[in-house]
Amino acid sequence: MKEAKAIVTGAAAGIGRAVAELLAELGAAVVVADVDDEAGHRTAAHIGATFVHADMTSDEDVSRLFDEAERRLGGIEVFVNNAGGVDDPHYPLAPVAQWSAVLDLNLRSVLLATQLALERIEAGVVVAISSVAALGNEPHAAPEYAAAKAAVVRFVTALPARDDVRLVCVCPDSTRTPAMERTLASKPPGFDPGRMLEPRDVAEAVVDLIRDDEARGRVLCVRAGEPVQTISN
Numbered sequence: 001m002k003e004a005k006a007i008v009t010g011a012a013a014g015i016g017r018a019v020a021e022l023l024a025e026l027g028a029a030v031v032v033a034d035v036d037d038e039a040g041h042r043t044a045a046h047i048g049a050t051f052v053h054a055d056m057t058s059d060e061d062v063s064r065l066f067d068e069a070e071r072r073l074g075g076i077e078v079f080v081n082n083a084g085g086v087d088d089p090h091y092p093l094a095p096v097a098q099w100s101a102v103l104d105l106n107l108r109s110v111l112l113a114t115q116l117a118l119e120r121i122e123a124g125v126v127v128a129i130s131s132v133a134a135l136g137n138e139p140h141a142a143p144e145y146a147a148a149k150a151a152v153v154r155f156v157t158a159l160p161a162r163d164d165v166r167l168v169c170v171c172p173d174s175t176r177t178p179a180m181e182r183t184l185a186s187k188p189p190g191f192d193p194g195r196m197l198e199p200r201d202v203a204e205a206v207v208d209l210i211r212d213d214e215a216r217g218r219v220l221c222v223r224a225g226e227p228v229q230t231i232s233n
Helices: 013-026 037-047 059-073 098-118 143-158 180-184 199-211
Strands: 003-010 029-034 050-053 078-081 126-130 165-172 219-222 229-232
Touching: 003 013, 003 050, 003 059, 013 029, 013 037, 013 078, 013 143, 013 165, 013 180, 029 059, 029 199, 037 050, 050 059, 050 165, 050 199, 059 098, 098 126, 098 165, 126 143, 126 199, 143 165, 165 199, 199 219
Parallel strands: 003 029, 003 078, 029 050, 078 126, 126 165, 165 219
Antiparallel strands: 219 229
């Protein structure tokens, strides 16, 4: 991991920040990408990284992110597709523009960024952060989010293997991120979310995949208090 050149999207806070921080601790040169300039600069300064503003739903921003990262790092070896999320209300109550934006952020941006990563990375790994919302066949409070994350998992397993770039995926369960804290604050008193992951738990699973040269098309499920489970190899 030492001297690896990495981009992490959605890295101003939460899981993305934890991934960027762990990569930096291990000696990687990291570009922190996010739409939140203030938090992004703060994270980059804290871990000794570089910040680049990037709205992952903007084709122009995504292209510029890769250009900036190549210029500042001298190349790219690791790309972590972490940017994502969903807001209330959910499908079918959400207007078309809102649930379409959820698909753009959680699915289309992953495909676009991966396409550019495959063009730019000569040898390395692309990690997609999905969610346990992608798994199973139970109802989900945000169907559009679950569908997008399920598509990310299938995308990772469907893309033909390449000798030079590995594509892998991590599906975390509920994680104590700032976004999750805001969601919990809106719940009624006494609401019990159950055991939750810490962002560092997810970051460690991501780094394990990055380090494993045999991991191609692998999908991991990470749940609090349980061993990391491989659900596709």
